[in-house]
Amino acid sequence: MGFLEVKDLKVHFPIKGGIFGRTVDHVKAVDGVSFTLEKGKTYGLVGESGSGKSTTGRAIIGLNKITSGNVTFEGNDITANNRSRASFRKDIQMIFQDPYSSLNPKKRVIDLVAEPLRNFEKLSRKEERIRVQELLELVGLSPESILKYPHEFSGGQRQRIGIARAVALKPKLIIADEPVSALDVSVQAQVLNFMQEIQNELDLTYLFISHDLGVIKHMCDHIGIMYKGRFVEEGTANEIFESPQHIYTKRLVAAIPEIDPHKREELKKFRLEVNTEYEQAYNDYFDEEGLAYGLKPISDTHLVALPEKG
Template sequence: MSFLEISDLKVHFSNRGSLFSKKGPPIKAVDGIQFSLEQGQTYGLVGESGSGKTTTGRAIIGLNAITSGSVLFQGQQLAAGGLRSHAGFRRDIQMIFQDPYSSLNPKKRVLDIIAEPLRNFEKQSAGEEKRSVQQLLEQVGLSPESIYKYPHEFSGGQRQRIGIARAIALKPKLIIADEPVSALDVSVQAQVLNFMQDIQKELNLTYLIISHDLGIIRHMCDHIGIMYKGRYVERGTTADIFNQPQHIYTKRLISAIPDIDPTKREEKHSFRKAVKVEYEQAYENYFDEDGLAYPLKPVSETHFVALPGRG
């Protein structure tokens, strides 16, 4: 059994309408996705805004109610019984949020921000708590003397490290990182991502990384799921997705990645041109009459794509 196993996950929201419109059909934010993840691996969920990737992460950790489907974490069912069933797993599953500026309470000192999960799950004296927080700050590359500072006294990259320190305070097994570097300058993004990889090896962490940036996903992930309107269009290993993309949506995402290698610019330009032509001439071959992805079918043992008539 896999460390994390998601089966036919659905998260639907009620469409209550408005004062001038009737109640509509439910909004299918996530509509039947599945994947598995082994301990120590990194899985990437990719898609544009509204694709359902963030809703998926929030459903796993318990911030969104699951309509149906199965979420097995170390063999334990998290989906059954609503959000209350997640309480016992809070320390093992933590989240790194997108914006380091809004995810940290500006009125609290770093000591209180990082110590909050410790106070919820562990009984420590004030001295023990202080030492724990200082050790965590050192672990993420910040001065232990920073415990009495406030978030506004740090740069964006430093704030995200504080968020990471808070996430690893309870020594979790799974971390869900929702756009962990999108709010940071490009020059800082690589530093934070490399640090996340270092700490993953040190603590044997498992990551679920949510991003719209395929470049980041390629750098970080072992397996990738490409989402569009709540469904997968393609999923597979990183090599499957980047070396043999099958779906036009995946190809368009890859074609949008900047290529800084001057020797490959002509090749990338030809690829973008071919993708544009294919998208304009054969879009209807990739989606059903409602503009939704078809069910996934196998290309190989690890590679699945949402195309009709395959497999």
């Protein structure tokens, strides 16, 4: 039994059309996704814009309505009804991409960080203050800054406030949706290091959503590659980066710029090969609608979306 199990998750958005605004079709943002998170590990969800990776994360925490499929958290189905949801809301928290817009600019840090505490725990003012100060210290901000407003912080500091909020209730799982995409590299490094530190300290599990393969490789133990709402490949970080099997993954990994100007020519040639292969083999790897097939295991951990043979 996995820590978090997602089974055949589908999130379809209706498309309204016609004179009466009836539902004429659906956008299949997430179309049958299954994966399992192990406790204390980081699972990376990768894909290009529109692949459905963020929708998947948002559906797990309940921000997007699930069309079908289920999500089991520590053995309990959290898609079933809203009442059981409430108790898990504490255990699963989310970190958002943009530290500039995800914090209410009119609230002080103490109110921002205490907000989840107020929703779930009854603390006296003094206890609350102490907890917030502890949390700020944990994320490396000075406890005196509780009376400041978000605009008084830099981007990296703001993202730490977002993290302080997320860890306030001692969650077990954090869904991080592009947590460093809006940050400069040096600030990004700070936030990534810090996320790893508190993972060890608080025994956290991450679902790490990003389009940045460098960040994903650095952070994740297991990786799932999404394309048009489906998984094309899943495996350990090593498997995905060192021996990608699906043509889509190959092309994606090949496209990452290498920080070595010597390899420029080599990489260019390699990319050309992969692109040629991609174009030639496209129909073998995708169905008539251009969607990926179901995942087939090629080893214990490595799954690839390949068509049924024969």
